[in-house]
Amino acid sequence: MGSWDDLVGSALLGTERRRPAGVVGDAEEAAVALLDAAAAGVIRRRAGVTPAAAGTRPGLAPADRRPDLPEAARRRLAMLLADRTADAARGRRGATPNLAELLPQWLAAARREGYAAPHALLPALLDAARARTDLRTDALALAGPRGLWLAALNPDWKFALRAGQGAAAAEEGDAEQLWEEGLFAERIALLTRMRLADAAAALALLESSWRTERAEDRLMFLDALRTGLSPADEEFLEQALNDRSRNVRTTAAELLSALPGSALAARMAERARSCVSLSPEGIVVEAPYACDPAMERDGVAAKPPSGRGERAWWFGQLVDAAPLSTWPARLGGRTPEEIIALPVLDDWQPDLHAAWCRAAVRQRDTGWARALLGPPPKPAAPVTAVGDPAKLLSILPGPERGAWVAEFIAAHGLSEAFQMLSVCAVPWSRPLGRAVVDALDIAREGGSYPWSFSGVMGLAERCLDPDAADQVAVLTAAAEEPPDGSPGAGTYWSEAFQRLTGTLRLRALMLAELRVPQPSGSSIPGPGRA
Structure with missing residues (x-):
């Protein structure tokens, strides 16, 4: 043949x-x-193939003494992992909860409870972590030492080894070797972990190779110093102001300006004070007429973006890098609230207030953030926020954040609240959850389509307290459509509320399954008992 x-x-x-x-x-x-x-x-x-020499058998998996998942929780994890692979081929879900979006919450809850993943589900769990980086921290913690052992046998899961080696190196004192020989991602992970455990040791490690690093790597390493940033980093950051890379210099200046006691902050405060003064009529702004080399060294970008005036651009950078403690003394001993209330002459108020907003976020100053936000605008008042309200809210305590956003939504609805909702503590407080559900009901009664609020609905599925399921269930019945409403919107809203109700009840069930009391002595089998 x-x-x-x-x-x-x-x-x-x-x-x-x-x-x-x-x-x-x-x-x-x-x-x-x-x-x-x-x-x-x-x-x-096949008959003519010579058998290959047998390879070395892998060693036994390390012991994992954490408790087994309760049986109901084990079945739930299997269902969530299987649904993850089916999502790509699935079209419109209708009233069915999106299990793929519940997987991150389940993993976080299981990690908090201290469970270990079932052995049979480790491959699917590693595949899920490979596909979605947002799952990796919790998935690898749940997989534990046996997950790392298994990852060593499959090149597709090498990401797990990098993360595990970085953690082990930080704990066992092998950081220097990994820093010298590791991949870039491994080195970033190592530096971040060490900043959490020992910021000074992490900084010393970075200094040891700083001069030989590529510019783009220096930028990423410098950005990792945001974790655990303290006055002990100032000397290194001051030297980085002379770096040959403009991006590195800019990032170093930004980090120094987040340290109100730094020398750079003092220099910026002196420049900003010379631009702002108080007159009987209000605050007077005299923006700089030039950007000198000293300003550029301290992180002031000389060239403004398109459509922005040079003087306003330079002025904003000086103010947002100056310590906020500069202004009460400069403006007559007033409080932040009193300063914000002062008129600003010659149309400089938007630039000045926006710079103060950036400074409040950078310096994590809750007093100034509270003053700049003010109370939520009343229903009849226009929304004229200066800066980014969501960023200002992010530095306030969780309960205060939720109360402010709930009041805002009650007055102005959901159209401008998405970013604010995304920074609120999870699960949402009861007043905030009630405000969101009421606003969705109002939108339905107005005849809008639910997909106009798909972002908020997605947040609600993840962030509403499961106890709100009964409140949402009342809205699942199809409502009468208004004459001027969108055709068929009522049916779609009913479906959306059914999905939200089902998701909340499923989340409640998931948490209950994970909190089943465990018998004493329950543990994952050790080596040789798989």
């Missing part, structure tokens, strides 16, 4: 165009003869 290559060639071209030797008959007979010949050829090829 000819050689194996002849058979492959005939299969690719077709027996009508090319027949191997010995094949006769019509097209159908020739095709059958070709397949028979190929089957025989496969047997011959």
Whole structure:
């Protein structure tokens, strides 16, 4: 029947165009003869293969003494992991909860409870962590030492080894070797972990190789210093102001300005004070007329973005880098609230207040953030926020954040509240959850389509307290559509509220399954007991 290559060639071209030797008959007979010949050829090829030498058997998996998942929680994890792979091929979900979005919450809750992942589900768990970086921290913690052992046997899961090696190096004192020999991602992970455990040791490690690093790597390493930033970092950051990379210099200046006691903050305060003064009519602004080399060294970008005036651009950078403690003394001993209430002459108020907003966020100053936010605008008042309210809210205590956003939504609805909701503590407080559900109900009664609020609905599925399920369930009945509403909107809203209700109840059930009391002595089998 000819050689194996002849058979492959005939299969690719077709027996009508090319027949191997010995094949006769019509097209159908020739095709059958070709397949028979190929089957025989496969047997011959396999019979002639010399067995390879046996490889080294992997060592036993390390012991994991954490408790087993309760049986109901184990089944839930299997369901969530299986649904993750089915989502890509699934279209519109209708009223069905999105299990893929519940997986991060389940993993975080299981990690808090101190469980270990079932052995049979480790491959699916590692696959999920490989596909979604937002799952990796909790998934790898749940997988534990046996997950790392398994990851060493599959190149597709090498990301788990990098994370595990970084943690182990930080704990076991092998940081220097990993810092010198590791991949960039491993080094970033190591530096971040060390900043949490020992900021000074992490800084010393970075200093040891700083001059030999690439500019783009220096930028990323410098950004990692945000974790655990303290006055002890000032000397290193001052030296980084002379770096040959403009991006590195800018980031170093930003970090120094977040340290109100730094020398850079003092220099910026002096410049900003010279631009702002108080007159009987209000605050007077005299923006700089030039950006000198000293200003540029301290992080002031000389070239403004398109559409922005140079003087306003320079002025904003000076003010947002100056310590906020500069202004009460400069402006007559007033409190932040009193300063914000002062009129600013010559239309400089938007620039000045926006710079103060950036400074409050950078310096994590809750007093100034509270003053700049003010009370939520009343229903009849326009929303004229200066800066980014969501960023200002993010530095306030959780309960205060939720109360402010709840009042805002009650007065102005959801159209401008998405970013604010995303920085609120999870689960949302009861007043905030009630305000969101009421606003969704008002939107439904107005005849809008639910997908106009899909972002808020998605947040609600993840962030509403599961106890709100009964409040949402009341809204699942199809409401009468207003005459001027969107056709069919009522049916879609009913479906959306059914999905939200089902998701909340499922979240409550998931948490209950994880909190089942465990019998004493329960643990994952050790090596040799799998």
